[in-house]
Amino acid sequence: MKWTEKSKENLAGYLFILPNVLGFAFFILLPLLFSLFLVFTEWDYLKGIGGITFTGFANIERALQDEMIYKSLKNNLIFSVVSVPAAMLIGLLFASALNKFVYMKSLIRTLIFLPYMSSLVAIAVVWRVMYNSSEGPINAFLRSIGIDSPPGWLASPDWALAAIIIMTVWTYIGYAMVLYLAGLQGISKDLYEAADIDGASGRQRLLSITVPLLKPTSFLIMVTLVIASFQVFAQVQVMTNGGPMHSTSVLALYIYTQAFEFRDMSYGATISWVLFLVIFAVTMIQWRTQKKWQNQF
Structure with a gap:
């Protein structure tokens, strides 16, 4: 594959924003999605991931x-x-x-x-x-x-x-x-x-x-x-x-x-x-x- 000047510039740009994208994914996006998942569960977090039990809409009805x-x-x-x-x-x-x-x-x-x-x-x-x-x-x-x-x-x-x-x-x-x-x-x-x-x-x-x-x-x-x-x-x-x-x-x-x-x-x-x-x-x-x-x- 032949690298053009534009391709190198694009790669450099992606590498510059990569730390920010990874930080957003790990510290914002994933916790956000996990919190949405928890809405439909009951979690005893002292037991770790194994303490999660699916409860459907019980939390929403309670709220x-x-x-x-x-x-x-x-x-x-x-x-x-x-x-x-x-x-x-x-x-x-x-x-x-x-x-x-x-x-x-x-x-x-x-x-x-x-x-x-x-x-x-x-x-x-x-x-x-x-x-x-x-x-x-x-x-x-x-x-x-x-x-x-x-x-x-x-x-x-x-x-x-x-x-x-x-x-x-x-x-x-x-x-x-x-x-x-x-x-x-x-x-x-x-x-x-x-x-x-x-x-x-x-x-x-x-x-x-x-x-x-x-x-x-x-x-x-x-x-x-x-x-x-x-x-x-x-x-x-x-x-x-x-x-x-x-x-x-x-x-x-x-x-x-x-x-x-x-x-x-x-x-x-x-x-x-x-x-x-x-x-x-x-x-x-x-x-x-x-x-x-x-x-x-």
Whole structure:
């Protein structure tokens, strides 16, 4: 066989991507297919592969009747619906402010983005201390301004999920701000100058110029944050472990509990596919609705 120059180039290209393809196959594709196989089995993983027993659709039927899945899914939906818009709005406001002349802009941008880059476990531990109902600084501040009975936060079924949402929004803001800053720098200043000549207020410029031209950026931020919000785990596991009274239980934590605490790996895999289908459906809905008013996609 005669090797042409093009064949050599193709071979070199395939060899360059081979490590990545092998890594994807062994660490993503094969575990994904194996988890799908486990949905139709019962696996005592302490016995190895020999502990697998085929059970058909038993795990799926169990999942359809499991009230904890519906409660966890409800908490996931509340978490996503509240945290994503809040992070996007606050991130946009910070980006708009930093896009103008601000003293020590780089330092401020870094400080706002730092929580997103930090360890979620470490952040969750700090916030758990801050939320302490009797000695935490948050309730101490609330008492200092005249609130005699501040919320119990992580100890209260009514406030625990809200407390985790507040902490998560705080970490998401930096991510949204950085992407919005990149989008704002792509908007021509001539548009704002023309709006100033026409006498437009700051609010009118924001709603008529900034927001419409940032639609591609907003779409990217929304999709990525929605996916991240449905995969929330570390902060819930560290701060409440799903309590009190399952008020902060989410699907990712329920998967962990079933698979590694109760050692029911097959049912854990079943719930993980439920989570996948939910994320996939939400993402498709977002994509379809965006196409109606956005020409870039």
